[in-house]
Amino acid sequence: MTDTSVLHPGELSAADRTAWTAMQSKAHLHGAPELANPFLSPEFTLALGRYRRGVRIAVVREGGEPAAFFPHQRSATGVGRAIGLGVSDSQGLVHRPGFEWDARELLRACELAVWEFDHLTQGQAQGPFDPGVTGSFASPVIDTQDGYDAYLAHLRKNSPKFLKSTLAKERRLTRSVGELSYVHDERDPAALRTLMRWKSAQYRRTGRSDRFTQPWITGLVEHLFHTRTESFSGLLSVLYADGKPVAAHFGPRSERIISCWFPAYDPEFAKFSPGLLMHLRIAEAAAADGIAYIDLGRGQKQYKDSLKTREIMVSEGWMMRRHPVALGHWAHRAPVRALRNTVVERPELFEPADRLLKRIGEFRSGRFRM
Structure with a gap:
């Protein structure tokens, strides 16, 4: 029987923290070495919880024992973000070998209308989160x-x-x-x-x-x-x-x-x-x-x-439930992200944009010369 509890960082028990770390330590033995990434560690999540609001940890138990940990950030309206979105380089669910989950059921248990990610770990983009992936990118x-x-x-x-x-x-x-x-x-x-x-x-x-x-x-x-x-x-x-x-x-x-x-x-x-x-x-x-x-x-x-x-691959996108908040968030964020990726992935657009940013930097620092 599966049970999911959503905790504030301070509510994570020492036993759960030990189980989380053990899953990471053994991940390479079970064909998922990327789950050992330090951005997926309990230490990173607990540290972030000191400086950002809305940090939560979903603990999924099977038979009373921890089977998975899903750290995330949540707004009052149910908009979810990957833990440390924008600064973390690896995101996703840390889980025991063989664990299976339904992504939308997970979001429902966390009371999330949408969960946004930009560095979803390799392996999970082809699994339960696959419907939400909008692009995958190389991480050397x-x-x-x-x-x-x-x-x-x-x-x-x-x-x-x-x-x-x-x-x-x-x-x-x-x-x-x-x-x-x-x-x-x-x-x-x-x-x-x-x-x-x-x-x-x-x-x-x-x-x-x-x-x-x-x-x-x-x-x-x-x-x-x-x-x-x-x-x-x-x-x-x-x-x-x-x-x-x-x-x-x-x-x-x-x-x-x-x-x-x-x-x-x-x-x-x-x-x-x-x-x-x-x-x-x-x-x-x-x-x-x-x-x-x-x-x-x-x-x-x-x-x-x-x-x-x-290279390993990381993915970005949104996992959404049928909810007006999810649609509103997607409508707001999708065009910005699509434009950014178009510029970054195309040299003929990125190079002039990069030169423009550097010129702006020269203005800021007073080094600009006509």
């Missing part, structure tokens, strides 16, 4: 479970010019600035503040919206930085040249996956591509730690194409 990954030497061998075969030029820049950076050092798990909060400052400047420089002007995102990142359990931590990695930080990355990690979230570098050293050098160091440390892969995140970028070993 770096496989590290076979060791760093195997990864370098892959780069030599598939991206030889990239690897050669990147290693040459590493040598030039060492000669020009000083010896390089890398801290995989930096615990100095000042280094995190430096990363956020770099990232804010990058957003402004490229004409994007600065995420770190939103207090809830800053609060979430700082909270995750201080979160450390056996199965989850907020990982800050920093590359130094002569003791000075030149590139950094912050993102969540689980037992088997590191999610690339906020990478940035000091523009003063841009000609040396310190961000690429840092990614190679992250891959080396991840391999030594037994990490299966690094998820570089949805989106086509040249550096991701050079670094990746393969």
Whole structure:
């Protein structure tokens, strides 16, 4: 017999949290390795619940035992969003092997008219959520479970010019600035503040919206930085040249996956591509730690194409019940999302749009020249 209870984050019991983590830890053994993504962890959901309203966790039990966990956000009108929509890179249902569910029945149990997602995990887009999928997109990954030497061998075969030029820049950076050092798990909060400052400047420089002007995102990142359990931590990695930080990355990690979230570098050293050098160091440390892969995140970028070993797919869309709220939400959101995807997926549209955003960034920073 199946029973679904919808909990506030503070109502999740220690036993349920342990069961949730266990499902993630064993997911790769049951053919669903993507369920181990740190964005699907209880730690991420509970942290988000401190900074965003409407965070809920549906716990589905069979025979009294947890069979699935469905974290989501809910508005007063029943509009549901994937947990952390807009900042999370993996979304969906964490469940035990063989668990089956009806998506619309799940929404009804959660009192949701619609559930919107933009990074639905691979595997669930072809399952119960399939009717709501409007598009699927590649998320490049770096496989590290076979060791760093195997990864370098892959780069030599598939991206030889990239690897050669990147290693040459590493040598030039060492000669020009000083010896390089890398801290995989930096615990100095000042280094995190430096990363956020770099990232804010990058957003402004490229004409994007600065995420770190939103207090809830800053609060979430700082909270995750201080979160450390056996199965989850907020990982800050920093590359130094002569003791000075030149590139950094912050993102969540689980037992088997590191999610690339906020990478940035000091523009003063841009000609040396310190961000690429840092990614190679992250891959080396991840391999030594037994990490299966690094998820570089949805989106086509040249550096991701050079670094990746393969791709997984994530999907976006809306799962809806027959409800006027669902139709209203879809009518409001669908045209915006369709326009954005058309621009992003077509180079002849994306490139001029990207140039325009950068020009706007120059205006913002006072660097624009006629």
